[in-house]
Amino acid sequence: MSRTEDFSQQITNGYNSKGESILLGAAMLDGQAIPDAHVSIPLKTINRHGLIAGATGTGKTKTIQVFSEQLSAAGIPVLMMDIKGDFSGIAEPGTEQPFITERQAKINIPFLPKSFPVELLTLSSQGGVRLRATVSEFGPVLFSRILDLNDVQSGVMSIIFKYCDDQKLPLLDLKDIKKVLNYITDEGKDEIEENYGKISTATTGTILRNIIALEQQGGDLFFGELSFEIDDLMRIDENGRGYVNILRLNDIQDKPKLFSTFMLSLLAEIYQQMPEQGDSGRPELVIFIDEAHLIFNEASKALLDQIETIIKLIRSKGIGIYFITQNPMDVPASVLAQLGLKIQHALRAFTAKDRQAIKQTADNYPTSEFYKTDEMLTNLGIGEALVTALNEKGIPTPLAATMMRAPESRMDVLTTGEIDAINAKSKLVRKYSELIDRESAYELLNAKIASANEEAETKKQETAARKEAEKPSEILNSPVTKSVVKVLTSATFIRGAFGILSKLLKGK
Incomplete structure (x- = not known):
């Protein structure tokens, strides 16, 4: 058996899938594609997450x-983070070129131009389906x-949420939480101290x-109502194709905290709401996170721990998460x-x-008798990549330059x-376009x-009126008033007495 035949057989056996799969391309040896050595990923292992990396x-x-x-095409919805605005073309069929x-x-794969069902989402005020969530x-x-609070500050935040729960105060947007913070350090300070303990003004200020x-x-655009419902990411069109939900983030590239806030809240909500799927053979939703370094560069250790935990657990819900970045070292080892x-x-x-970095990257891939991985990483052409996945039994597939x-x-x-036309037809745009500001x-x-x-x-005012009403009585009962009355009374009595005497004398 020739080297090429041996290679082709290993690739075919390694990537052979008995069930549904995603066809990515054909394996390459010595710079040439092997037409029938197709590289495909079983749908069954798509929820094991992945990395797509490479230079610009x-x-x-x-x-x-x-x-x-x-x-x-397989009927699986997608959520795609579009940082640079590159993916909207999925909504229109391609054009065959030489x-x-x-x-x-x-x-040996035919080219069949197609369009796919697309929903355009946004975290900002640009056109699309508005994504929001409440503070609660x-x-x-x-x-x-999300706020990078220490343990003491996090404890105060827990008290704030408990107080709002006890007092039936809904926390919907950022002005709600800001108002509560101002209240517990001013008008409600005594109330909080009596029922929940003393809170430092320095902590609330931070x-x-x-x-x-x-x-x-x-964040003021993101926090509020109407909250986005996870079920709206899971839609299938009338032809049985999953919707490609494209989150347009090209206008918030300089706001990584908002991006990481949304991502973490979304993953947490998906994990909480989605039922355990077990081994169903296909994912429920696949999420592509472009420019993943924006999440990890801004994340605290606590935030990284939260992301790692969700990544470990969310696969059982049928959710696959794929990080896209230039350098795989941007993604934490955990x-x-x-x-x-x-x-790659x-x-x-x-x-x-x-x-x-290239040597470190090469060490993350299975060894291959057909490639020197570190050399291949710098010699790949545009539209070529090193691929390794998990087969249906969960075993890593052979490394394939593809x-x-x-x-x-x-x-x-x-x-x-074209973007305006998609939004005009969207039911979700109409559903989430109204900003609700109910009593909170x-x-x-x-x-x-x-x-x-x-x-x-x-x-x-009542006290002032009472004091005003008490003034005449006070005046009459005062020592000065009594002395004056006494003098006046005595004088009147004397004048009266002398008047009577005068009349008696005249009568005589």
Whole structure:
């Protein structure tokens, strides 16, 4: 058996799937694609998470597009974080071009231009389905971790949530939590100390400053109602294809805290709401997190622990999570260890540090008798990648340098008019477009303060009126008044007596 035949057989056996699978492309040996050595990933292991990495311009975006198309065609919904605005073209069919025809012939996969059902989501005020969540839905632990609070400050946050629960004060948006913080350090200070213990004003001040920092990154747009419902990510169209939900984040690239806040809250809510799936053979939802370093660079240790825990547990809910980044070293080792699929596009070695990173990256892949992994990482062309996954038995597949198939949808962004047309037809845009500001902690505490002030003013006026009414009696009973009355009374008596005597004398 020749070397090529041996390689082809290993790849075919390693990636052979008896059930449904995602076809990525064909394996390569010595720079040439082997047409029938197809690389495919079983749907059964898609929820084991994954990593898609590579330098800028090496083809990561198109790989994600192909992956999402295949999932949608299999009836599996996708949530895609679109930091740079690259993925909206999935909504329109692609156009066959000579370089696409040539590539598809080399890997023996036909090119069939298609469009896929797309929903455009947003965390900001740009067009699309508005995503929101309430402060109460986060809970004190998650909200504290988002704000990077220490143990003492987190304890105060727990007291705040407990107080609001006890007093039936809904925490919906950031102005609610800010109002509660101001209240417990001012008008409600005595009430809090009596029932929950003393709270330092320095601690509440720190919490308030952190909330303002989150607010400045767009948190005021994210926190509120109507809360986004997870079920709306799980939709299938009339043709049985899963919706590709594209979260447009191109206008909040400089607001990583808002992005990481949303991601953590979303993962936590999905984990809480989704039922245990068991071994069903296919995922319920696949999430692609582009520019993953934005999450990990801004995350505290507590936040990283929370992400790691969710990554470990959420797979049992049928959820697959895929991190996309330039350098795999951007992903913490504890999270990287949870990722069953790795698609590594080319890396560039411009510095000694780059070369060291490439060696570390190569060590994360299975050894291969056909490749020198560290050399392959710098020699891969555009649209080529090293792939290793888990087969249906959970065993790592052979390392395969893969010529990736071309996307069947448009490899370019939509025009403004095309985006507006998608939003105009969307039921979800209409559902979540209305901003609801119902009575919550902010309004209720303002009413409570106003009522207390009104009551205090009423008592003040009553006291003043009572004092005013008591003034005549006080005057009459005062020593000075009594002396004057005594003198006046005596004088009147004397004048009266002399008058009577005068009349008697005249009569005589």
